[in-house]
Amino acid sequence: xxxxxxxxxxxxxxxxxxxxxxxxxxxxxxxxxxxxxxxxxxxxxxxxxxxxxxxxxxxxxxxxxxxxxxxxxxxxxxxxxxxxxxxxxxxxxxxxxxxxxxxxxxxxxxxxxxxxxxxxxxxxxxxxxxxxxxxxxxxxxxxxxxxxxxxxxxxxxxxxxxxxxxxxxxxxxxxxxxxxxxxxxxxxxxxxxxxxxxxxxxxxxxxxxxxxxxxxxxxxxxxxxxxxxxxxxxxxxxxxxxxxxxxxxxxxxxxxxxxxxxxxxxxxxxxxxxxxxxxxxxxxxxxxxxxxxxxxxxxxxxxxxxxxxxxxxxxxxxxxxxxxxxxxxxxxxxxxxxxxxxxxxxxxxxxxxxxxxxxxxxxxxxxxxxxxxxxxxxxxxxxxxxxxxxxxxxxxxxxxxxxxxxxxxxxxxxxxxxxxxxxxxxxxxxxxxxxxxxxxxxxxxxxxxxxxxxxxxxxxxxxxxxxxxxxxxxxxxxxxxxxxxxxxxxxxxxxxxxxxxxxxxxxxxxxxxxxxxxxxxxxxxxxxxxxxxxxxxxxxxxxxxxxxxxxxxxxxxxxxxxxxxxxxxxxxxxxxxxxxxxxxxxxxxxxxxxxxxxxxxxxxxxxxxxxxxxxxxxxxxxxxxxxxxxxxxxxxxxxxxxxxxxxxxxxx
Numbered sequence: 001x002x003x004x005x006x007x008x009x010x011x012x013x014x015x016x017x018x019x020x021x022x023x024x025x026x027x028x029x030x031x032x033x034x035x036x037x038x039x040x041x042x043x044x045x046x047x048x049x050x051x052x053x054x055x056x057x058x059x060x061x062x063x064x065x066x067x068x069x070x071x072x073x074x075x076x077x078x079x080x081x082x083x084x085x086x087x088x089x090x091x092x093x094x095x096x097x098x099x100x101x102x103x104x105x106x107x108x109x110x111x112x113x114x115x116x117x118x119x120x121x122x123x124x125x126x127x128x129x130x131x132x133x134x135x136x137x138x139x140x141x142x143x144x145x146x147x148x149x150x151x152x153x154x155x156x157x158x159x160x161x162x163x164x165x166x167x168x169x170x171x172x173x174x175x176x177x178x179x180x181x182x183x184x185x186x187x188x189x190x191x192x193x194x195x196x197x198x199x200x201x202x203x204x205x206x207x208x209x210x211x212x213x214x215x216x217x218x219x220x221x222x223x224x225x226x227x228x229x230x231x232x233x234x235x236x237x238x239x240x241x242x243x244x245x246x247x248x249x250x251x252x253x254x255x256x257x258x259x260x261x262x263x264x265x266x267x268x269x270x271x272x273x274x275x276x277x278x279x280x281x282x283x284x285x286x287x288x289x290x291x292x293x294x295x296x297x298x299x300x301x302x303x304x305x306x307x308x309x310x311x312x313x314x315x316x317x318x319x320x321x322x323x324x325x326x327x328x329x330x331x332x333x334x335x336x337x338x339x340x341x342x343x344x345x346x347x348x349x350x351x352x353x354x355x356x357x358x359x360x361x362x363x364x365x366x367x368x369x370x371x372x373x374x375x376x377x378x379x380x381x382x383x384x385x386x387x388x389x390x391x392x393x394x395x396x397x398x399x400x401x402x403x404x405x406x407x408x409x410x411x412x413x414x415x416x417x418x419x420x421x422x423x424x425x426x427x428x429x430x431x432x433x434x435x436x437x438x439x440x441x442x443x444x445x446x447x448x449x450x451x452x453x454x455x456x457x458x459x460x461x462x463x464x465x466x467x468x469x470x471x472x473x474x475x476x477x478x479x480x481x482x483x484x485x486x487x488x489x490x491x492x493x494x495x496x497x498x499x500x501x502x503x504x505x506x507x508x509x510x511x512x513x514x515x516x517x518x519x520x521x522x523x524x525x526x527x528x529x530x531x532x533x534x535x536x537x538x539x540x541x542x543x544x545x546x547x548x549x550x551x552x553x554x555x556x557x558x559x560x561x562x563x564x565x566x567x568x569x570x571x572x573x574x575x576x577x578x579x580x581x582x583x584x585x586x587x588x589x590x591x592x593x594x595x596x597x598x599x600x601x602x603x604x605x606x607x608x609x610x611x612x613x614x615x616x617x618x619x620x621x622x623x624x625x626x627x628x629x630x631x632x633x634x635x636x637x638x639x640x641x642x643x644x645x646x647x648x649x650x651x652x
Contacts, residue, residue: 025066031128032061032097039120054113056104061121064100069093090129098122151250153185153224154216156240158192158200158207162228165254166190166203185224185252185269189216210243217247223549226269228254241276241547250549272547274480274504278535283593285512291319292519293378293420298323300376302361302409303383305333308424308472310340311511312380317341319515323353325374327367328383329360362405364412371416379413380514381406382424384440391436392571395626396618402439404615407446414450414462422518423447425468425526427503427577431635434573438630438639444468444526445633446611448601451524465521467514468528470503470577483541487548491562493541496569501534501576513594520589526597528586534576538564600635 036058041047072092102118155162166187190207192198197207208216216222225244229237237253244251252269253276293299294316301316303309304326310333317324324341328334338356345352355374359366361383370376384402385391391398406423413421425444428437447464454461471479479502486493505513509529517527542552545562553560569575586595602610610633617625631639 025070027132028066028069028129029062031132032065032125033058035124035128036061036101036117036121038124039117040114042120043114043117053111056108057101057113057117060100060104061097061125065093065097065125068096068100072096087130090126094122094125094129097125150186151183151223152221153187153226154189154191154213154220154222155187155205155226155228156191156210156244157228157230158190158194158197158202159228159230161230161254162190162192162226163203165226165228166205183224185226187226188220188222191216191225213244213247213249217249223248223250225249225251226254227251237276241272245543245546248549248551249547251547271484272544274535274540275506277540277543278504278532283509283512283529285516286591289516289519289591290315290512292516293422294319294321294515296320296322297377297419298325298375299378299380300325300327300370300374301380301382302327303381303424304328304356305330305337306382307507308510308514309380309382310337311507312382312514313337313341314344315508315511315515316380317345317350317352317354320350321352323355323374325355325357325370325376327357327359327361327370329358331358334358360401360405361409362401364408367409367412368416371412371418376413376416376418378420378422378518379409379418380422380424380518381409384424384443386426386436388428388434388436388573389570391439392434395435395623396621398435399439399442399614399626399630400618402436403442403446404611404618406443407611410447410450410462410464414454418462420463420465420518420521421447422514422521423464423466424514425466427468427470427528428574429468430577432574433639434571435627435630435639438634441634442630444599445601445607448524448526448599449604449607452601453604454523461523463521463523465518465523466526467517468526469505469510469513470529470531470534472505472507472510479537479540480544483544484548487545487550487562492565493545493562494565494567495538495541496567496573497575498538498566499575500537500569500573502537503531503534503577505529505531516591517589517594520591520594520596524598526599527589528595528597530593530595538566602633 036054040054069089072089098118098121101121155166169185169187187205189205190197190202191210191213192207193210195209198209200207213222213225225247227237227240227244229240232240241251251272253272254269299316299321301309301312301324304313305328309328313324313326326334326338326341328337334356338354341354344350345354357366357370361367361381371379383405385394385398391402410421423443425440426437428434429441429444430437432438432441444466447466451461451464483493513527513529517525520527541564545552545564550561551557551559553563586597589596601607610629614626614629617629627639
């Protein structure tokens, strides 16, 4: 928007209703004589007709026309919302004005005045009066009404979703985005790949081809691209996003297209996430596997208030368990997820009771009582300390919660006759460099050893299984929200190493993986997802910068907007994450994207006394001994200590 248009807009906003009506009347006082002059010129076929002798008719067009417009109520209409009623008012007013001009000619016999001029004047007056209002309306909807803080935008997709998005944004409905730092988009054009739509004008906005985006950015100063493509595949959306990267555009997506089209919800735009960029389609769940350990069972979720635990609870509730028990030591987290689930169960009339228990899964007395009182049949153990850096500096707490908490919960589950116990693990447990990863791998070993120590008779004892996956998008501590915050703050964007890579998956995907894997467990299994190719973190940061409409500043581009700064690997961080400890390929399962691995572990007879020694070191707060123990017990671990003699033997 130009400075002049902003000043004009501000001045118009300060005018009162009477003042705006007076301006409209002045415009009509100019338009009506102009329409009569045009009518005479058309009738006589002259560009400059001599109209001085027709002055009574000109006076009549204004003296009769303006009072008629006022009496009919033309000036009570708000120009921004003109419609059918306004059209009828113009028609009536112009008819009266034309009749006034004809009456003057009839009464005064104006010399040389064309007899057909009043009829032509009637037609042109409607065109001129409508035209002036339409121009004001267009100005109001495009330039003058564009908020000071808004940014020019284009909508990629001229279908129903894109059109509805434009209308709702124009009307002032809908959230600008997930962050208050993002300027509200103001659409000026559509972009669509369909040749049938290109070149058309929809809702006053031109539709251009994707190869004209560069011209849009240059000529109309487009700053945001809103992608509204219903029903396209993940691969197609990824292709569109990739095609927008070369332009200085903040790319934003409309996630719930159907809700916007139906008018049920206001449009909430989101920024591009890593899931939109990774070269892997989301894994499609198998309904039969989702329900296997849940439907008609009493299910307990530990860590229910966390990112993974809460999503597990949401999906479990939809699978009709007999009872859902939530356990968490975070009062706020437990309160929030319990309230959400109870409200959803009531609204959807699911008839599933939801119980909330405040406490720790490592509290043996509490856990045994919960299992017995509620008759729990399936336990999803998501409670853990998972932040690598934090646990690295709080090793005792990490081991106590992740390893010993799992041991106590698993033993209590076996004692209570729980059918299935599923541990939520991490790729950081593989060839780990961190206390967090080592504590999670030790937790895996505990379950493997407990499983092997049980009777081999089919159906006897508790089935212990493990589900291992990579970084979860949207979970606390995820790198993607951090990048977004740094970009919106003006940088720099920090990465630990330019060659660091990570696997990524969404929270719903992770929860689905856990539920499906548990249905395929035989006992002692480690399940993992075929997560495709890992993502280079620095390249991810660069792409996010570009898709926010900025350029990367580096040696080759010193004039770029944002710098990517390398900070160095943090204590316990690996360059690359892995999903398998051994070199053997994982086995396929019933699900084409879920793999099963059987990794080495110690016998319970050896592991139990070793754990007692580790417990003693924790009780003595001997951090060095704890780290040395983990480095010796967990295979291929590197915690910064020289390895001593193995304290236990690992087996398959």
